[in-house]
Amino acid sequence: MASLRERVAHHLHLYHELDAPEIPDADFDRLVHELRDLEDAHPDVAAALDADGSGVSPAQQVGGAASGAFSPVRHDVPMMSLDNAFDVDELRGWGDRLVRRLGEDRAIDRWNIELKFDGLALSIRYEDGQLVQAATRGDGTTGEDVTHTVRTIADIPHSLPAGAPPVVEVRGEAYMRRSTFDALNDAQVAAGLKPYVNPRNAAAGSIRQKDPAVAATRNLSFWPYQLGRVDNGPALERHSDTFRFLTELGFTVNDHHRVVDGLDDVVAFIHEYEGRRHDLDYEFDGVVVKVDELDVQRELGSTSRAPRWAIAYKLPPEERATRLIDIPISIGTNGSATPYALLEPVFVGGVTVTNATLHNEDQVRAKDVRPGDMVIVRRAGDVIPEVVGPVLSERAKDSVPWAFPADCPVCATPLIRPEGEARHRCPNFHCPAQIRGRIEHFAQRGAMDIEFFGERTIDLLVTEGVIADVGDVFCFDPEALRSFEGFGDTSIENLAGALEVSRTRPLGKVIFGLAIPHVGSSNAELLAKAFGSLDALAGASAEQIAGIDGLGSVIADSVVEWFAVESNAAILAKLSEGGVRPEAPQVSTLEQTLVGKSIVVSGGLANYGRAEAKAAIVDRGGKAPGSVSKSTFALVVGNDPGASKVTKAEELGLPILDEAGFDALLSTGELP
Numbered sequence: 001m002a003s004l005r006e007r008v009a010h011h012l013h014l015y016h017e018l019d020a021p022e023i024p025d026a027d028f029d030r031l032v033h034e035l036r037d038l039e040d041a042h043p044d045v046a047a048a049l050d051a052d053g054s055g056v057s058p059a060q061q062v063g064g065a066a067s068g069a070f071s072p073v074r075h076d077v078p079m080m081s082l083d084n085a086f087d088v089d090e091l092r093g094w095g096d097r098l099v100r101r102l103g104e105d106r107a108i109d110r111w112n113i114e115l116k117f118d119g120l121a122l123s124i125r126y127e128d129g130q131l132v133q134a135a136t137r138g139d140g141t142t143g144e145d146v147t148h149t150v151r152t153i154a155d156i157p158h159s160l161p162a163g164a165p166p167v168v169e170v171r172g173e174a175y176m177r178r179s180t181f182d183a184l185n186d187a188q189v190a191a192g193l194k195p196y197v198n199p200r201n202a203a204a205g206s207i208r209q210k211d212p213a214v215a216a217t218r219n220l221s222f223w224p225y226q227l228g229r230v231d232n233g234p235a236l237e238r239h240s241d242t243f244r245f246l247t248e249l250g251f252t253v254n255d256h257h258r259v260v261d262g263l264d265d266v267v268a269f270i271h272e273y274e275g276r277r278h279d280l281d282y283e284f285d286g287v288v289v290k291v292d293e294l295d296v297q298r299e300l301g302s303t304s305r306a307p308r309w310a311i312a313y314k315l316p317p318e319e320r321a322t323r324l325i326d327i328p329i330s331i332g333t334n335g336s337a338t339p340y341a342l343l344e345p346v347f348v349g350g351v352t353v354t355n356a357t358l359h360n361e362d363q364v365r366a367k368d369v370r371p372g373d374m375v376i377v378r379r380a381g382d383v384i385p386e387v388v389g390p391v392l393s394e395r396a397k398d399s400v401p402w403a404f405p406a407d408c409p410v411c412a413t414p415l416i417r418p419e420g421e422a423r424h425r426c427p428n429f430h431c432p433a434q435i436r437g438r439i440e441h442f443a444q445r446g447a448m449d450i451e452f453f454g455e456r457t458i459d460l461l462v463t464e465g466v467i468a469d470v471g472d473v474f475c476f477d478p479e480a481l482r483s484f485e486g487f488g489d490t491s492i493e494n495l496a497g498a499l500e501v502s503r504t505r506p507l508g509k510v511i512f513g514l515a516i517p518h519v520g521s522s523n524a525e526l527l528a529k530a531f532g533s534l535d536a537l538a539g540a541s542a543e544q545i546a547g548i549d550g551l552g553s554v555i556a557d558s559v560v561e562w563f564a565v566e567s568n569a570a571i572l573a574k575l576s577e578g579g580v581r582p583e584a585p586q587v588s589t590l591e592q593t594l595v596g597k598s599i600v601v602s603g604g605l606a607n608y609g610r611a612e613a614k615a616a617i618v619d620r621g622g623k624a625p626g627s628v629s630k631s632t633f634a635l636v637v638g639n640d641p642g643a644s645k646v647t648k649a650e651e652l653g654l655p656i657l658d659e660a661g662f663d664a665l666l667s668t669g670e671l672p
């Protein structure tokens with residue numbers, strides 16, 4: 001217990017006093033819970049440790065002690081912490097406990113719900129209408145005087161309207177908007193400084209600046225949510241009245257709050273905001289549920305740490321610490337050698353993550369993550385999981401920096417890193433990993449869409465030497481599988497049937513399946529439409545290809561180069577021998593309103609399926625890629641669009657259209 005106390009105290013200090021936490025909040029919360037459970041189970045040991053001179057257990061403390069950098073401020077009304085609920089059962093358990101405490105015949109039928117902002121708690125004191133002092137929470141009893149920096153926050157009035165009570169303390173959260181944070185970090189990096197880890201730390205670090213001029217450049221914001229001491233204030237009956245009062249005082253209250261009459265509605269609110277987590281320009285890591293009636297709040301009271309009348313429902317963490325087991329290398333279809341993190345499974349961003357890309361040698365070196373390290377893993381929204389960095393205080397003493405392996409882990413060919421490039425490559429075109437990758441790409445749903453021909457079957461056939469390139473896919477006899485475990489009449493018949501169906505896939509899909517560098521599915525469609533057959537495409541000149549609207553010389557050269565390679569010509573011959581007869585593209589009779597325009601569709605539309613929306617664009621001469629870039633003409637959003645696409649489009653200042661706008665765009669080619 002003593003060493004767990006030390007770890008909690010260490011992280012408590014880093015978080016509250018240095019604004020530089022080493023581990024994610026979720027892991028810190030867990031550590032505190034572990035210690036509390038242990039102390040609850042062994043109160044005698046805890047008491048002995050308390051008496052031992054180490055003082056109150058860190059599990060019982062509200063926040064950090066004052067650092068000494070700023071003058072201490074004693075809070076007239078303590079600034080408490082909140083208890084947490086991590087799932088709906090815990091939330092309902094809390095609700096039941098409150099009702100039991102009030103007496104079985106009582107009910108709570110007004111619950112106030114609001115967001116739990118991820119920032120730094122402040123108490124701002126006004127006397128005779130003037131801002132006189134602003135303090136951090138500190139340990140709940142004594143905080144630090146940060147009046148000088150808080151005065152630079154535009155959301156915080158320096159004076160209150162006439163008639164304001166003689167003493168008012170407004171409590172709330174100072175925070176940094178995501179957009180401000182991104183700009184700050186861009187500037188940090190440009191100046192050769194370390195970027196901030198997250199907006200919370202950036203906000204806390206800015207408030208605790210000595211120089212208010214520095215804080216002023218940080219463009220901080222503030223959401224009020226509670227009152228501290230109020231002398232001769234209005235008689236408020238409900239927490240929701242507090243919000244009205246705060247507005248009258250000249251504060252802007254956050255819009256996302258609601259009063260509901262039961263916990264079912266609270267749960268619905270939580271689910272709604274789980275889905276909106278990335279739609280807002282500021283971070284929130286939970287939902288705070290408060291009993292709305294202030295006299296019921298008073299009746300319920302508080303423990304030494306937290307009020308009984310409120311709870312913080314924590315959303316699934318987007319950052320967690322876990323063990324980095326190893327850094328293996330994966331070999332891609334084109335031979336690219338990518339290091340990735342093999343992780344002890346960790347629940348983060350709502351899913352269990354077991355691996356995350358590490359991109360390339362330079363990234364691993366910059367992050368200095370090493371097998372055996374505890375590392376922080378981040379998965380926010382629909383973004384792919386990322387390793388943020390190591391937890392240095394937990395690194396083994398004998399750990400050494402990771403080095404990129406010299407040889408391909410699949411075929412043992414020495415890896416190369418061409419000069420000026422970030423990526424290593426396996427130069428062996430016949431590396432089984434590359435062969436498998438090319439065949440998997442060819443067979444995938446967006447290409448030849450061969451059912452019953454997944455990774456396992458492909459792996460087996462390549463390893464056993466039955467197929468060696470995509471040309472063999474339609475030539476080998478599925479009977480060859482019979483001698484392997486798990487393959488019988490049904491699976492062989494299924495595969496034979498699937499291959500037959502795939503022989504007549506549309507030409508654009510076949511071209512895409514060939515994995516010609518720079519030819520994604522949209523470009524493949526354009527090539528199919530322009531040339532009508534594989535033979536015609538094989539005979540096309542770079543000028544002819546570059547002349548197609550939407551394609552350029554890079555793509556043209558790449559296509560011509562691909563068809564000039566002898567082994568590729570052999571593949572085409574085998575495909576033809578194997579009975580592949582691509583369906584020629586239908587020439588669209590629609591007006592070509594979207595030539596040269598690239599339109600991304602995200603989310604569900606009422607009158608178009610996913611494929612239909614794509615076809616509607618392509619049939620009018622446009623491109624319909626899967627991701628937003630600066631060359632995107634417009635983003636069309638339906639129900640539940642991908643948050644990262646919307647954010648990217650907003651960042652790039654692209655037009656964002658709804659379904660009606662999409663219809664107009666299709667028919668006129670112009671923005672509505």
Ligand code: IVH
Pocket residue numbers: 079080081082114115116117118119120121137173225226288307310312
């Ligand atoms: S009410 C006595 N409401 O969460 C209850 N706190 O973990 C006072 N926080 O110290 C807190 N958003 O820094 C409340 N809407 C909200 C909040 C909120 C964020 C923070 C606050 C508090 C911490 C507790």
